[in-house]
Amino acid sequence: MTSPLIASGVTVGYDDRTIIEGLTLEVPRDSFTVIIGPNACGKSTLLRSLARLLPASDGAVILDGREIAEYRSKEVARRLGLLPQTSIAPDGITVVDLVSRGRFPHQGLLRQWSAADEAAIVAAMTETSVLELAQRSFDELSGGQRQRVWVAMALAQETPLLLLDEPTTYLDINHQLELLDLFAALRAAGGRTLVAVLHDLNQAARYASHLVVMKAGRIVAEGAPADILTAELVDDVFGVACRIIDDPESHTPLVVPKMRTHQR
């Protein structure tokens, strides 16, 4: 059970500013790995570097046993999908047209549409429950529907690895849970490894099979949420005094911040 995606001593940053230095992470196969940490701790930078959006200045990202930089870019896109924080939908595009663009890495100049494309698009839209929106214009959709369409596009790419950069941001609680349930179902269906950056600790603890906690460009703890999420860790990483109790619904750790002095 080797890891499909490994960051091996990677150093990444923008221009002269180093965000992450010598970080090593092995994403467990078939896991739902969730990366959490305070703002500007480098979690999105790590995800972008895992998706070869940012080149590592030192160290290497290993995808399926080979350095990611050695692959042709379309070959990477057949193995690893990414849901970026922001994508742009061309004006007036229909849902199915947008989802079908996820097939790009499987297509070529002389192979612009195949039965496999069709099957992948139907499967992706079914899994994300957007099939009935197929001919609708993307502009008319609600925020929750739009995010599901972007996920469908990433799924249509049919990659065993799927990276999600803050997928639940800007969504209301109902749509957040809907999306997280979808990711959990995708993982349960088998054959997929998911890596997500999330903000909500309790959602991370409830949904993650493997939790990665980052602070100032380093990983300070990783493992099953129940094993690693402690009050000391949350205080150390986020500077929030809290109690950890058992989530009565899911029996995963539940972070309950302590009352601040001025509230007493």
Add this chain to the structure above:
Amino acid sequence: MTALLPRRSRVLRVGRATLRWDARAALVTIVVAVAVLLVGALALTLGTYPISLDQIVASFTGDPDADGVRRIVLEWRLPRIVLTVIAGMALALSGAVFQSITRNPLGSPDIIGFNTGAYTGALITILVLGANYVGTAVGALVGGLVTAAIIYVFAWRGGVQGQRLIVIGIAVTAVLQAVNTWLILSSKVELAFGAASWTAGSFNEVRWPSVLPVAIALAVIIPLLAVFSRNLHVLELGDDAARALGVRAEGTRLIFVVLGVCLTAIVTAAVGPISFVALAAPQIARWLAGSAGVSLVPSAAVGGLLVLGSDVIAQRVIAPGQLPVGLVTLSLGGVYLLGLLALQARKRLT
């Protein structure tokens, strides 16, 4: 099963190859192409020496007295018509490329300033170096590419983003316009007069030799656009999404900047700057074809029709005198922009 395909999408199978195309875009292209043929036929009959279509047909079916008619049609009028159409196609394609790259309907080469730069290059070769036609064409091409390089470098910040390209382009355009005016004002009167008459863009005095460079450029660039256009449409989704799908965002953008600049520069070299076609044609085509984002083929067709139609108007308005075609496209462009703004304002209100 094909019910799932995007509405109006069709798949063409040739052996094992499959090509996807859009039914409405194809229909629009065909209708516009027919209009080009009709207006082109009309244009053949127009001029200081009016010739009827019957006379033209007769001159090609063995009427020995019609040698003069045949020469007027073949050597004077046909090259002009062909050049208007292919110049329009080139400008529209250039506009479509830049609007796609900048993801902005205002991101056309006339606004970003590439044709102003091409014009600067041409002016320098005419006024300073005293170059001939080929020299001018090379000058325009170099001017366009150098301008593009300057704008690209200034807009670069770990990658080039559409909005910044446009804003910096507008600034560079302003500077270049001043340079152009200065070049004309500070040169000999006869030379300046010739250069200035070229400022508005004109198809007067066009013969086959001036058609050739534009035709060759199109013959080289169109296949390249066809090969890379799928990458261009993926790039419209944003750089991150494009890279996640296996498209090299920066490399693709650079290829298209170069192709787009070549298209607009070669036309500027041949007939002078013709404004607003690059701006309007892709949006008109988008509106007609109801497509998502700009699409290249219908844009090219609309561009051809726009310039051909404008040239016919330019020839007729003050006949027997001729207006520069650039003046006509400029006026049409003004009307177009007003319409666009009015439409936007109404959309905002509702």
